Amino acid sequence: MHIHDVIIIGGGPCGLAMGIELAKSGLDYLILEKGNLTESIRRYPRRMKFFSTAENIEIGGIPFAISEVKANRNEALQYYRKVAGYYHLNFKLFVDVEKTEKQADGTFLVYGKGGEIFQSKKVVLATGYFDVPRMLNVPGEDLPHVSHYYDEPFKYSYTNVVLVGGSNSSVEAALELYRHDAHVTIVHKEADFRTKVKYWLVPDVKNRVKEGKIHTRFNSITRAIEPGRMQIENLETGESEWINADFVFLLVGYLPDEHLLFRCGITLDPVTKVPSYNTDTFETNVDGLYLCGTVMAGVFTEKIFIENGRDHAAAIADHITGREIRKVKDLIDRI
Template sequence: MGNVRYYDVLIIGAGPIGIACALECKKANLSYVVLEKGTLVNSLYNYPLDMTFFSTSEKLEIDDIPFMSVNPKPKRIEALEYYRRVATGNNLHIRLFEKVLSVEKNEGVFTILSEKTTYKATHLIVATGFYDIPKLLNVSGENLPKVSHYYKEAHFYTMQKVIVVGASNSAVDAALEIWRKGGEVTMVVRGKGIGDRVKYWVKPDIENRIAEGSIKAYFESELEEIKENEVTISTQKGKVTLPNNYVIALTGYRPNFEFLEKLGVKLSKDGKYYPTYNEQTMETNLPGLYLAGVICGGMDTHLWFIENSVIHAKQIVNHIVSKNI
């Protein structure tokens, strides 16, 4: 055990909120380390290439460090640059591409085994977000290579027949971008219309494209079966079979509840899987274990986002410091 590293705080996840927690730990003179299984702000990196944030740049700032963007609402590439500069400019202790394999707590100390080494920490912060596990459709053919639960850019789908499942911001953006790059787009939407939380400057665009017939949409419908060259949709008027090249199922994502349960965090039994934590301190039912960011919302992943959960970092570190006074 000679290579075990000891810290006051170990943070899992190097997204914007994990970075904010690291900054607070540094300011409080706490020894800390951040472990991230992917690249820096891994979820943002995997967003669509040309994505525009709903929030303005100042609301995405960490610790009053200015976020300068060309337009009021920044794009993905600007956010990547901003959070990278925050992390590197403050010399934060972040270890990338180092997945956490297991966590155990004994006698008030967490032992964290990663892919590369073993750590011990008095406090643990989980800021892992929710973008890693897609909500599956659970239909036949979902495992075919032509099916994806993530969307990167439109060019790949030029001159292809594409089904986009969902009516959230990501689904609407994908449908519009693919259509504008020459793809034949059909949307399959469980609800009666485009989602209420779709960006207000985008919603009229998609609704007009549907109204004019440029993009086909089946509302109150669900994808029933996916085959190599076609899909079957269950609609209000019966089943419809369409020729198809690709399916992009953008039906949302969920936190890693299994990981939380292994840690000992209690989850609600109502299907929402809300984790148990103190809203003032962000400490869970397991002393010394804290949650930060969107992971606090259970299945309601829209409750927390960057601009309203950055405060979690200060709440957590203030509580940790108060315990040591």
């Protein structure tokens, strides 16, 4: 079996940034991605626009040239595909990694769910968090008209749509659905929309609520979902009600795959789910196994984005190649 210097698990922006850094270092690497390149972005709502400006989600020093300040989903997909092609990145697509296993000789075996096995000296996990939705654990959550992912509005025109959550994804979906003739209700456990909602969306959604065009149930949680309706409870009064719901989107966030991290031997905080890693090198408690990007965030996914996650790649490459040690030695010598 061929032994790579490094295997990168995950072909999103941070995984691609990692591949670019390793390619620049002349290392033999392989990117394994469970879908196609930047699969998570492909699954974003089709009209989504990034919160970060285009230059903040660039990778590899390649300018992200667009006419607007902020990129949309399609522009990002095109950009990352072109960057991957420019650097001739080495990747294998549609390989769903099940676990990694460190061998007695210090190398790693990487197991795909389809039976594939790969071997490398080092491993970098850059799997993000979009694959694992936060579950409400309520009856009916698994019904076919319920989803944790919103795509586009056209299927839902002239139907009753309930959105659970008060962050960006819920607000953006509500506005788009309303403008495509859906009857929209937002259910949120807090007293108002989250403060991190994109600033340009806030006056729009609040005006639509004021006009009665988007309905809200604040201070409310979901208790049960049935075909055509769902039960919610007001946290202040304790009263419950059933509301019409032809379709339900549970847009309450996502989490890194803690089960994959555990199967790789990484220690997790039992409460925050934050994995054990060195904050300078991003190496985990398993020597030679690194984390890159939002996979290291645990439940605090709002703290790591493409714009700061992409920077992990250079630090990891420095540690793997020994550049980090050489930099310290050079500094000492200058002193």
